[in-house]
Amino acid sequence: MNIDFNSEKPIFMQIAEGLEDAILAGAFEEEGQIPSITEISVMYKINPATALKGINILVDSGIVYKKRGLGMFVKAGAVKQIKEIRKEKFFEDYISSLIEEAGKLGLKENDIKEMIERGFRR
Amino acid sequence: MSGIEVRNVTKTYGRTVALNDVSIDFGENKIYGLLGRNGAGKTTLLNIINNRLFADSGRVFADGESCIENDKVQSKMYLMSEKTYYPEKMKVKDVYKWTKNFYPDFDMDYANQLAVKFSLDTDKRVDSLSTGYNSIVKLIAALCVNTPYVFFDEPVLGLDANYRDLFYRLLIEKYSINPCTMILSTHLIGEVSGVVEHVVIINKGRIIRNESTEKLLSNGYTITGTAAKVDEFVMGKNVIGCDVLGGLKTAYILGEHPVMACEGIEISKMDLQKLFVKLTNDQEA
Numbered sequence A: 001m002n003i004d005f006n007s008e009k010p011i012f013m014q015i016a017e018g019l020e021d022a023i024l025a026g027a028f029e030e031e032g033q034i035p036s037i038t039e040i041s042v043m044y045k046i047n048p049a050t051a052l053k054g055i056n057i058l059v060d061s062g063i064v065y066k067k068r069g070l071g072m073f074v075k076a077g078a079v080k081q082i083k084e085i086r087k088e089k090f091f092e093d094y095i096s097s098l099i100e101e102a103g104k105l106g107l108k109e110n111d112i113k114e115m116i117e118r119g120f121r122r
Numbered sequence B: 001m002s003g004i005e006v007r008n009v010t011k012t013y014g015r016t017v018a019l020n021d022v023s024i025d026f027g028e029n030k031i032y033g034l035l036g037r038n039g040a041g042k043t044t045l046l047n048i049i050n051n052r053l054f055a056d057s058g059r060v061f062a063d064g065e066s067c068i069e070n071d072k073v074q075s076k077m078y079l080m081s082e083k084t085y086y087p088e089k090m091k092v093k094d095v096y097k098w099t100k101n102f103y104p105d106f107d108m109d110y111a112n113q114l115a116v117k118f119s120l121d122t123d124k125r126v127d128s129l130s131t132g133y134n135s136i137v138k139l140i141a142a143l144c145v146n147t148p149y150v151f152f153d154e155p156v157l158g159l160d161a162n163y164r165d166l167f168y169r170l171l172i173e174k175y176s177i178n179p180c181t182m183i184l185s186t187h188l189i190g191e192v193s194g195v196v197e198h199v200v201i202i203n204k205g206r207i208i209r210n211e212s213t214e215k216l217l218s219n220g221y222t223i224t225g226t227a228a229k230v231d232e233f234v235m236g237k238n239v240i241g242c243d244v245l246g247g248l249k250t251a252y253i254l255g256e257h258p259v260m261a262c263e264g265i266e267i268s269k270m271d272l273q274k275l276f277v278k279l280t281n282d283q284e285a
Helices: A011-024 A037-044 A048-060 A078-105 A109-121 B042-049 B092-102 B108-117 B131-144 B161-177 B213-218 B227-234 B272-279
Strands: A064-067 A071-074 B004-013 B016-026 B031-036 B057-062 B077-080 B149-153 B181-186 B198-203 B206-212 B220-226 B238-245 B248-254 B265-269
Touching: A011 A037, A011 A048, A011 A078, A037 A048, A037 B161, A048 A064, A048 B161, A078 A109, B004 B042, B016 B042, B016 B057, B016 B206, B031 B042, B042 B057, B042 B077, B042 B149, B042 B181, B077 B131, B092 B108, B092 B131, B108 B131, B108 B161, B131 B149, B131 B161, B198 B213, B198 B272, B206 B213, B213 B220, B213 B272, B220 B227, B227 B248, B227 B265, B238 B272, B248 B272
Parallel strands: B031 B181, B031 B198, B077 B149, B149 B181
Antiparallel strands: A064 A071, B004 B016, B004 B057, B198 B206, B220 B248, B220 B265, B238 B248
């Protein structure tokens, strides 16, 4: 997980997505503990308030939960849930921008379809 | 009221106005970035709050009490600055011993641990240390005094990249475990932009910005494109600076990010360093 301070994306969003990626990759297992606010903020040299804001996104969407006095844990079913959310965003994040860029280059629908097929054959 | 309140402070040195009717609050348990160019008045402001200098006029309060010649209030504050006030022939460990005398909450064990992390030999005399290690001696003291208000004036002066990195990590760790108000005065903006929650920009003795880092950054953007397109786009907008590279023009704009870009124009975020440079650049203003 990397934080890009020059990215358009706010740092707290990058923290939330980075942790989601780590959960998807199995680095943090379901019902397993995730790093504390202190650990995250020290690691990435960010204000703890920013780290907290990132974690709270995951708490609000029910991907992680707090155990009082113990720390933050990944909820059972989190992997499935992250995938669902990401699938919904896939169109927005990838397909829309793909069509926009294709428009600039004068690529037609069929050209894109061919490219996608080529991509899958690789 | 808790926190530090600076009210209408003016300070002049001969004809030079170092601080011009400055009013600012530093709230509890936040990390502030006090940013300004050389000679902007950062050090003067910190020295006045910490009773090392007297203002010509104006008042300073901490937790509702005046800071001026007030030992009780001053014991809540620690200023780490380039100037040192202990005898230079003193050994590092004696500096810490004396600091503990003035600041009873000084954590000697932690100071010794940090000395090891920075490979600082506390048996050495302060005047035998390099510029970087002189800063390290003072940084360690600042991280160990445990006062509610800690001011860092150019904390990383002379520190190499590794030790700067270590310092920022220790600072965040300390703050995260045991929150206090920290004010970082620096011009190394890129390094602190993720660390500071609130930004105060001082220019020519006046406060020109006082906002949360997030709000400040969301209120500026850059656009790049052909000069004609850019000129058309920026009409009526608050442009704080431009860069031109052949036919390509970049304009720095204050205001909400536009939702949609026009064709041929690229909108991107402005980072704190760029925003600072453009806001405090006399030539272009």
